[in-house]
Every structure is written in structure tokens, then in C-alpha cells.
Amino acid sequence: MEMVQTKDLVFEYIRRDDEGNVEGITRAIDEVSLQVHPGEFIAVLGHNGSGKSTLAKHINAILYPTEGTVWVDGMDTCEEANLWNIRQEAGMVFQNPDNQIIGQVVEEDVGFGPENLGVPTKEIWERVEESLKAVGMYEFRKHSPNKLSGGQKQRVSIAGVIAMHPKCIVLDEPTAMLDPSGRKEVIRAVRALNLAEGITIILITHYMEEIIDADRVFVMDKGKIALQGTPREVFGQVDRLKELRLDVPQVTLLAHELRESGLPIPEGILRTEELIRALGL
Amino acid sequence: MAEIILDHVSYVYEEGTAMEYAALRDINLVIPQGQFIGLIGHTGSGKSTLVQHLNGLLKPTGGNVYFGGADIHDSDYNKKELRSKVGLVFQYPEHQLFEVDVFSDVCFGPKNMGLDQKETQLRAYAALKQVGLEDEYFYQSPFDLSGGQKRRVAIAGVLAMKPEVLVLDEPTAGLDPKGRDEILDQIAKLREETGMTVILVSHSMEDVARYVDRIIVMNKGQVLYDDVPREVFHHYKELERVGLAAPQITYIMHALREKGLLVDTDITTVEEAREAILKALGRK
Numbered sequence A: 001m002e003m004v005q006t007k008d009l010v011f012e013y014i015r016r017d018d019e020g021n022v023e024g025i026t027r028a029i030d031e032v033s034l035q036v037h038p039g040e041f042i043a044v045l046g047h048n049g050s051g052k053s054t055l056a057k058h059i060n061a062i063l064y065p066t067e068g069t070v071w072v073d074g075m076d077t078c079e080e081a082n083l084w085n086i087r088q089e090a091g092m093v094f095q096n097p098d099n100q101i102i103g104q105v106v107e108e109d110v111g112f113g114p115e116n117l118g119v120p121t122k123e124i125w126e127r128v129e130e131s132l133k134a135v136g137m138y139e140f141r142k143h144s145p146n147k148l149s150g151g152q153k154q155r156v157s158i159a160g161v162i163a164m165h166p167k168c169i170v171l172d173e174p175t176a177m178l179d180p181s182g183r184k185e186v187i188r189a190v191r192a193l194n195l196a197e198g199i200t201i202i203l204i205t206h207y208m209e210e211i212i213d214a215d216r217v218f219v220m221d222k223g224k225i226a227l228q229g230t231p232r233e234v235f236g237q238v239d240r241l242k243e244l245r246l247d248v249p250q251v252t253l254l255a256h257e258l259r260e261s262g263l264p265i266p267e268g269i270l271r272t273e274e275l276i277r278a279l280g281l
Numbered sequence B: 001m002a003e004i005i006l007d008h009v010s011y012v013y014e015e016g017t018a019m020e021y022a023a024l025r026d027i028n029l030v031i032p033q034g035q036f037i038g039l040i041g042h043t044g045s046g047k048s049t050l051v052q053h054l055n056g057l058l059k060p061t062g063g064n065v066y067f068g069g070a071d072i073h074d075s076d077y078n079k080k081e082l083r084s085k086v087g088l089v090f091q092y093p094e095h096q097l098f099e100v101d102v103f104s105d106v107c108f109g110p111k112n113m114g115l116d117q118k119e120t121q122l123r124a125y126a127a128l129k130q131v132g133l134e135d136e137y138f139y140q141s142p143f144d145l146s147g148g149q150k151r152r153v154a155i156a157g158v159l160a161m162k163p164e165v166l167v168l169d170e171p172t173a174g175l176d177p178k179g180r181d182e183i184l185d186q187i188a189k190l191r192e193e194t195g196m197t198v199i200l201v202s203h204s205m206e207d208v209a210r211y212v213d214r215i216i217v218m219n220k221g222q223v224l225y226d227d228v229p230r231e232v233f234h235h236y237k238e239l240e241r242v243g244l245a246a247p248q249i250t251y252i253m254h255a256l257r258e259k260g261l262l263v264d265t266d267i268t269t270v271e272e273a274r275e276a277i278l279k280a281l282g283r284k
Helices: A052-059 A080-089 A106-116 A121-134 A150-162 A180-197 A231-235 A238-243 A250-260 A272-278 B047-054 B079-085 B102-112 B117-130 B147-159 B177-194 B205-211 B229-234 B236-241 B248-258 B270-280
Strands: A004-016 A022-036 A041-046 A067-072 A090-093 A168-172 A200-204 A216-221 A224-229 B004-013 B021-031 B036-041 B062-067 B086-089 B165-169 B197-201 B214-219 B222-227
Touching: A004 A052, A022 A052, A022 A067, A022 A224, A041 A052, A052 A067, A052 A090, A052 A168, A052 A200, A067 A080, A080 A090, A090 A150, A106 A121, A106 A150, A121 A150, A121 A180, A150 A168, A150 A180, A168 A180, A180 A200, A216 A231, A224 A231, A231 A238, A238 A250, A250 A272, A250 B248, A250 B270, A272 B248, B004 B047, B021 B047, B021 B062, B021 B222, B036 B047, B036 B205, B047 B086, B047 B165, B047 B197, B079 B086, B086 B147, B102 B117, B102 B147, B117 B147, B147 B165, B147 B177, B165 B177, B177 B197, B177 B205, B197 B205, B205 B229, B205 B248, B214 B229, B222 B229, B229 B236, B236 B248, B248 B270
Parallel strands: A041 A200, A041 A216, A090 A168, A168 A200, B036 B197, B036 B214, B086 B165, B165 B197
Antiparallel strands: A004 A022, A004 A067, A216 A224, B004 B021, B004 B062, B214 B222
16 A cells, blocks of 8 residues: 555645635646655655645645545545544644744653654653654753754654654655754654654655655656656756756766766766766776 | 944843853954855854844843944944844745735835835835846735745845845745745845845855855854855864754865865865866866
8 A cells, every 4th residue: 555645636726815806726736646655765846836835735634635636545635534543644844843833841842742642651751752862852852942943943843743653754844944964863863764664754855965865756846746756867857957946966966067068977976976986086 | 334343242041040041152253344254053053143133133241243333232323224224134034024015015114214205116116126026026915926036025125225234044945946046146146236245144055155255153152163165164074063064065075085086175166166177187
């Protein structure tokens, strides 16, 4: 069974003016069919407005399809009876941590999810500890979230989701507000969850270096999937990505420019080691 | 045109309470007119606290801030005027958009400065052109625009006050790669045209390396490095220890050098890297 599956997914929303009159309809997702296998590390890229966040919000049933269907672990997201299970299995982390933290104390915020799931008290504390350690925030467990920096708050939010032991985590630009080491830690934690626990990861990001280890990449444009493939296949198309308002890792761009300057370097270089080999060093 | 001086500036949040926290500790900086400065530091290092001292939003708990030679916290200093000279654009500036249409929103600043209607409108128009927003959007609701466009309107709102110093706190946060390039290119162009001082607070080492003349590195409330990009990123190991990094391209150059390719390891941009590699391979 696929972890996530969508068939002919369409999502439209109605734009209204100040007086509530209908101004028009925006088709944010335009017939998207995709599958995510359990345990995969999927990256979703796309310019702002391409539909990637809208797509992500269908996965834990924050949004419902206008047409078509979305299944999470075999459960149709339109069936109300499935909602609690879907939300436990598919956790979501947003870009802005201020919108996600509700506890007065860090460890209470992280424990909120498991508590609502009815997890026994002793286990809640075990989960809180393991989750905070996974994101490097254990020493802050007794602190008030208000006093944390943006990046620290974000890591607490991620811990809160991890504590629910989801099968799948969707992260919508989780590192956008973090410093380089914070970004590395979050991605490392997310990768570890994927590799060690087999949790399916769907990562939306604008930092291309974060996804070179992804199993597959989807690139969205105007509500459709414009490109898909392995990172190498996708990043090998530098010019097409630029047309889609995106970027490639600096090593990929450098390799591409050296190739354009006449050096025999293949497209789709993702890592420094590969560039070194290609240069014959 | 004036320079900003921070003289032994310290800032302690909630001094005297149980929540006391020293966000800035003995900061000494001279910011001459016209520089393009990058301010980097781990989250929580004091960058946002520091920039709020530049336009007097925060008053130091120790030390002084001078603008054009005058202490901005003197009882007879005109802080309101300072705020139009030192424009501060916070993160996610589109959150401060509120007017019925784009043009009115940009007029708000100059209007509050007491300028007459004609001057206000001229400035608003000029500012919107400076950020590259097309005319057709001027009378639309700000909320109908895309994220990048909203961002540009918010920046125009500050530019309409004709600041001598423009401080941008992570202006590219939340924008897609092309949006990032567009905003930064626009800002760089603006600086060349007007001679404005620009201070860019950012978490992107690559962005900072590409645009600025000088980088100030903050660590736990203090200045760790204050130098040109090449010199700052030379200390990449130390930067990593304090939660930062060098631009990826710098690491690539180090790796190539280790493999015997004679390239400058202090390179911080892709363009420089390409040139250096081609030269080293004898292909130029």
C-alpha cells in the first residue's frame, strides 16, 4: 500500500472581493496523480505559487480535493471517520514555528500531541525526551517557548510532530528561518528518522542541497508536476529549472558552467566528489 | 549623509528579573555611509536586537549609539526624523501591509513624515518604481499580490521615506530562488544609484558572499569577525563552530585544492570559482 496516493487531484478556491462577491476561481492544483511509497524521502520543489504547499496540506487533510482523491496509507482523506488516524500517521511541520507552539514550557508543548492520542504518561515523557534529543533541544526542555529564537522554536515544533510517531512527516520549508547549522541539524534529524525508523518524508524546500539524498523529486509549476525523477535526473536540467524559477546546488551550477566552457563534465553532478572525479583529479 | 557608531553597546532583556538575558555585549562598530554590509550569526546571536538599535527602536542598557555624530538617545534628539533616515524592514514585511491599495500603503510613511500630498505621491511612485513593481499593480489590494510582490511593496514603503541607511532583516525569507535573486539584485542596484548604506541580515552565506563589501559575524551577543567576505569565510572552521558556514563553493575549492588543483581557496562565488578552475587547468 502506498503511503500517499493522489488520483486526478484538483484543488480550486474561490477568490472573493471585499464585499464577498465572487471574483474568480484559482486552480491551485491541476490534475495531479502521484504515489509516495512507504519509507521514501521525497522532495517537492516549485516556485512560490506553484501549488506545493497546497498539495502538502492535502496529505494530512487540512485541505480536501475539489475533484479527485487523496489516500493516506489507504485511507480516503474525504471520509471523516479517517481524520484522526490520518492526522496521527501524517504529521505536518510548517515554516513559521510561532503558529505551531502552544505550550507554556517546551516539554509540555512536545507532549501535547501524544497526550491527545491517549499515550500512557510514562511513555509520553520518553517520547518527549527522545524527540527533543533528536532535534538538539533537550537542554531547553524546561524553558518557555516565548524566549527561544525562531530556529529553536522550529526544532521544538518538529519534536512535537516526531513525538506522535507518525508514519509520514510532511515538512513545508522547515528550515527557511534557520541558520546554517540549524538547517543542517534539522535535515540530519529528518534524514535519521527516514533511514533509522523508515518514516516517509515529504520535504518542501528552496535549499537544493537539502535534497540531493532524496529518493525522488517532484517539481511543481502552476499546479502541475512539471518534472520528476531522481535528484540527478532533475538537477541535470539546469536551464529548465531556471525557467521554472528554481535553483540548483552550487556544485551542480559550477559543473554546468564548466561544461558550458568546454570541459567534458556530465550533467547532474550533485556532490563535490563527483566533480573531482569528473575533473580527473 | 552620516555614519552610525555603536560605542560599547550592551542590551539586556528584562534586566533585574528572573528572565534577564544579555542579548548584546559590548558592541563597538563604525558603519560609514554607503557600505554594503552583511550581518550574519546563529539564531539567537543578537542580530535582530542589534539592528533595532540602529533606528532607536531599542535603547542600549549600556553604551551609546551615534548617528552623524549625535547621540540618538539625547533628550533633544529627533527620533522621528531618525526613523525616516534609518529605514528598517523587518522579516516578512508584508505582514505590515494594511491599506486598501498598494499605492496608499506606500504613501503612509511619507504622509506620517508630514510631507504634502504632491511630494508624498511623487515619492510613493518613485519608490514603487525602484522596487520594480509594474504600474498595473499600483491600485490593486496588496493582499492580491504574490509573496515576492508584497515583499517589494513593503520595501517600497520604507524607501518612500528616502532613508540614508536601509536595514533589511532576512529580506529573502520565504521567497523562491528567482524571487531571492530579484530582490537582492534590486537592492544592490538601488544602492549603486543612491549611495545608501545597506545592511543585510541573512542566513544565506551564498547571498551574503555575492553582494556585500563587509561581513559582521555575531556570536552570542558579541562581534566575532568584522571583515571582507574572503577573510571572514577563510575562518570557515570557526564559523561552523558558532553555527554558521562558508558558502558551499568555498568548501568545493578547498576540496579541489586538496586534490592538487592550484586554486584560491578563499573564493566565495560560483563565477570566481569557474574562472579559477579554468585557469588552473590551463583552459583559459
